Amino acid sequence: xxxxxxxxxxxxxxxxxxxxxxxxxxxxxxxxxxxxxxxxxxxxxxxxxxxxxxxxxxxxxxxxxxxxxxxxxxxxxxxxxxxxxxxxxxxxxxxxxxxxxxxxxxxxxxxxxxxxxxxxxxxxxxxxxxxxxxxxxxxxxxxxxxxxxxxxxxxxxxxxxxxxxxxxxxxxxxxxxxxxxxxxxxxxxxxxxxxxxxxxxxxxxxxxxxxxxxxxxxxxxxxxxxxxxxxxxxxxxxxxxxxxxxxxxxxxxxxxxxxxxxxxxxxxxxxxxxxxxxxxxxxxxxxxxxxxxxxxxxxxxxxxxxxxxxxxxxxxxxxxxxxxxxxxxxxxxxxxxxxxxxxxxxxxxxxxxxxxxxxxxxxxxxxxxxxxxxxxxxxxxxxxxxxxxxxxxxxxxxxxxxxxxxxxxxxxxxxxxxxxxxxxxxxxxxxxxxxxxxxxxxxxxxxxxxxxxxxxxxxxxxxxxxxxxxxxxxxxxxxxxxxxxxxxxxxxxxxxxxxxxxxxxxxxxxxxxxxxxxxxxxxxxxxxxxxxxxxxxxxxxxxxxxxxxxxxxxxxxxxxxxxxxxxxxxxxxxxxxxxxxxxxxxxxxxxxxxxxx
Numbered sequence: 001x002x003x004x005x006x007x008x009x010x011x012x013x014x015x016x017x018x019x020x021x022x023x024x025x026x027x028x029x030x031x032x033x034x035x036x037x038x039x040x041x042x043x044x045x046x047x048x049x050x051x052x053x054x055x056x057x058x059x060x061x062x063x064x065x066x067x068x069x070x071x072x073x074x075x076x077x078x079x080x081x082x083x084x085x086x087x088x089x090x091x092x093x094x095x096x097x098x099x100x101x102x103x104x105x106x107x108x109x110x111x112x113x114x115x116x117x118x119x120x121x122x123x124x125x126x127x128x129x130x131x132x133x134x135x136x137x138x139x140x141x142x143x144x145x146x147x148x149x150x151x152x153x154x155x156x157x158x159x160x161x162x163x164x165x166x167x168x169x170x171x172x173x174x175x176x177x178x179x180x181x182x183x184x185x186x187x188x189x190x191x192x193x194x195x196x197x198x199x200x201x202x203x204x205x206x207x208x209x210x211x212x213x214x215x216x217x218x219x220x221x222x223x224x225x226x227x228x229x230x231x232x233x234x235x236x237x238x239x240x241x242x243x244x245x246x247x248x249x250x251x252x253x254x255x256x257x258x259x260x261x262x263x264x265x266x267x268x269x270x271x272x273x274x275x276x277x278x279x280x281x282x283x284x285x286x287x288x289x290x291x292x293x294x295x296x297x298x299x300x301x302x303x304x305x306x307x308x309x310x311x312x313x314x315x316x317x318x319x320x321x322x323x324x325x326x327x328x329x330x331x332x333x334x335x336x337x338x339x340x341x342x343x344x345x346x347x348x349x350x351x352x353x354x355x356x357x358x359x360x361x362x363x364x365x366x367x368x369x370x371x372x373x374x375x376x377x378x379x380x381x382x383x384x385x386x387x388x389x390x391x392x393x394x395x396x397x398x399x400x401x402x403x404x405x406x407x408x409x410x411x412x413x414x415x416x417x418x419x420x421x422x423x424x425x426x427x428x429x430x431x432x433x434x435x436x437x438x439x440x441x442x443x444x445x446x447x448x449x450x451x452x453x454x455x456x457x458x459x460x461x462x463x464x465x466x467x468x469x470x471x472x473x474x475x476x477x478x479x480x481x482x483x484x485x486x487x488x489x490x491x492x493x494x495x496x497x498x499x500x501x502x503x504x505x506x507x508x509x510x511x512x513x514x515x516x517x518x519x520x521x522x523x524x525x526x527x528x529x530x531x532x533x534x535x536x537x538x539x540x541x542x543x544x545x546x547x548x549x550x551x552x553x554x555x556x557x558x559x560x561x562x563x564x565x566x567x568x569x570x571x572x573x574x575x576x577x578x579x580x581x582x583x584x585x586x587x588x589x590x591x592x593x594x595x596x597x
Contacts, residue, residue, distance in 0.1 A: 048122025068382035079366035145179030155296035170252025355414030359386030426465030433465030435482030439579020487566030
């Protein structure tokens with residue numbers, strides 16, 4: 001399934017062609033000084049082009065990948081873009097986009113044309129719009145799913161792209177789908193989270209449908225999503241989504257961007273009043289020319305029957321720990337198979353995860369993955385932990401897949417293990433970041449490997465370079481967000497540590513603040529926490545459960561206090577220099593355009 005399929009004869013979707021022609025025209029007008037900076041910024045963002053902290057004409061271009069679905073042809077084009085326009089690699093985000101940095105503004109139109117040739121777009125990937133629509137990367141292959149949400153993701157993407165209500169919203173608007181209550185699609189912290197559920201019919205059969213959650217969000221003030229109603233019929237889903245969007249447009253705060261998301265509407269009017277207004281909007285939506293009632297064409301065409309659970313099987317879907325610890329004495333292939341392979345659906349699906357370190361994929365890797373997809377006749381999707389999931393495999397293909405992934409450095413047993421660290425781009429390119437979060441992620445990975453703890457499972461580590469939570473630190477077992485510290489009269493890079501965050505089973509728990517640490521001490525703190533958890537946990541005990549049993553975040557923070565110390569700058573200058581930098585630390589915060597998550 002592609003985002004937007006090219007038409008016959010090599011033509012592309014006329015709406016996307018019109019977008020590119022318009023961008024070409026107004027870029028020329030801007031460069032000639034006939035369009036002012038503020039106007040062009042809004043226009044640029046709505047086309048998925050985001051300014052970098054380096055200034056000048058350096059741009060980040062964000063490609064929307066609805067549901068994370070990628071074809072071989074698209075992977076080849078992404079490889080070419082990485083080489084010709086960027087720095088040789090692309091970055092998978094926590095929202096299933098692929099980002100390219102250091103693209104020169106003047107070259108953006110030609111880049112957009114290459115994407116359009118394979119049905120891809122950057123339209124509304126940034127700005128106050130309906131952002132990329134996300135879904136479980138195992139949708140259609142998950143043994144627990146109620147419905148395959150893949151076609152629903154595609155239907156929502158198609159409906160809201162270019163939708164008149166989705167162009168100048170009070171703030172960005174995010175939609176996530178999960179095929180079951182396990183919630184691998186992370187529905188519980190978005191403006192709209194859709195979870196497939198079922199209810200009994202009077203005749204004793206079961207009706208599949210959805211439970212819609214709304215008004216969630218992360219950022220500096222995280223809010224859990226709350227249910228709109230107990231059950232939403234399949235025929236009513238898209239009208240429900242549009243009703244929520246319209247209600248947000250009507251009542252969102254247009255005067256204060258810091259209080260503009262849907263979660264703040266709940267704070268102002270209360271969840272009961274918001275529910276009443278959304279349901280009233282849906283009731284009257286039939287009169288609108290954009291009413292999307294009934295089963296969407298994408299769903300009717302592709303079908304949404306669930307993969308189902310194999311009789312007598314004992315599957316383990318991603319979203320729960322695949323294993324609690326890998327046997328390091330095993331050979332590399334079996335270590336990988338035990339952590340990165342998901343088996344058990346009644347339709348015979350076998351899926352496997354390729355570990356993309358820090359979410360980065362090089363041009364060579366993009367092309368190699370495209371060859372794998374073609375040769376093995378399988379499919380691939382990006383994941384919200386910045387990896388790639390191969391789907392439609394047979395068990396006999398796994399050794400060949402492992403061999404080929406190993407050849408391109410993507411065969412680490414990383415899925416759901418401690419080494420699978422998630423990070424936003426941080427101060428490498430983002431205007432809002434105060435620390436080099438990617439550098440910390442690299443340092444934590446190194447420290448865990450050296451300590452023999454990288455294979456510990458059941459633990460998630462996420463890092464953001466600021467409080468905005470693009471790295472989703474609020475919902476990680478161990479989360480960090482960047483802060484500026486001062487010691488010995490000098491500024492220094494630091495991190496706030498949060499512990500016990502979790503999302504799953506249509507529940508969400510935001511991490512509890514523990515303590516602040518020097519950036520250079522964060523890896524040591526992580527090693528202590530992971531090591532202690534590995535030694536002390538009981539069978540099947542999740543990190544949050546273990547944390548509460550041993551005294552909670554405060555007790556764990558007490559055992560790390562010795563790490564919050566600042567040596568003399570002359571003796572240890574590295575404490576006052578951020579990862580990847582060569583000079584003294586300075587918290588340079590530029591003008592924010594839109595958060596990257």
